[in-house]
Amino acid sequence: MKILLAVDGSDYTKRMLSCLGAHKDFWGAGHDFTVFYVVLPVPHRAAAFAGPDMVHGYYEDDARVVLDPVRARLAAEGIEARFVHKIGHPAEEIASYAESGKFDLLVMGSRGQGALTNLVLGSVATKVLARCAVPVLLVR
Numbered sequence: 001m002k003i004l005l006a007v008d009g010s011d012y013t014k015r016m017l018s019c020l021g022a023h024k025d026f027w028g029a030g031h032d033f034t035v036f037y038v039v040l041p042v043p044h045r046a047a048a049f050a051g052p053d054m055v056h057g058y059y060e061d062d063a064r065v066v067l068d069p070v071r072a073r074l075a076a077e078g079i080e081a082r083f084v085h086k087i088g089h090p091a092e093e094i095a096s097y098a099e100s101g102k103f104d105l106l107v108m109g110s111r112g113q114g115a116l117t118n119l120v121l122g123s124v125a126t127k128v129l130a131r132c133a134v135p136v137l138l139v140r
Contacts, residue, residue, distance in 0.1 A: 002032045004103040004134075005081070006094045008124075009037075009066035012109030016139040017073050020107065033074070033081035036097055037066050038090040059087055091127030098134040110138040 005020075007013040020026050039062045041047075047055045063085035074081050086093045098106045110125040125138055 001030070001104045002102065003034070004094075004098050004101065004106045005033060005035045005070075006090075006098075006106060006108040006128075007035055007037050007066060007070050008090070008109075009069070010109065012139075013070070014109075016107060016109035017070065019139045021073075021077055027077060027079055033079060034101065034103070035067065035070050035074070035081050035083045036094065037063055037083075037085045038093040039063055039085055039087045040090075041087050059085075090124045091131060094124070095128050095131035095134075098128075098132050103134050105137060106132060106134050107137045107139065110140050 039059050067083050
């Protein structure tokens, strides 16, 4: 099974990884894991002021801060995974990558906000569910 783990470095990502780690059959042999993180884009004017090298460095540093702890956690579980990061808006990039990569399952953490908050503000998880044809497992 091709499984996409969407991460953001938050406590919700840690909960998702803990939940999956508690279910050893989920980590079983034969699964192909990809860990995916979306770096928010630097505003255009700030990017123009900072220059391409500084912006690229920021993107790489931000991805490293989020992905390195996940890499260590999976290694401790004996899980091999590919690590990918993209620059963009999280919900759009996650849904697009899940579909274009032909993943069988997308797993992500969710903070579980209330219905009214979700209606007014929206959430990455809700937007991914609305845009993505790949089955999604939300862990709260």
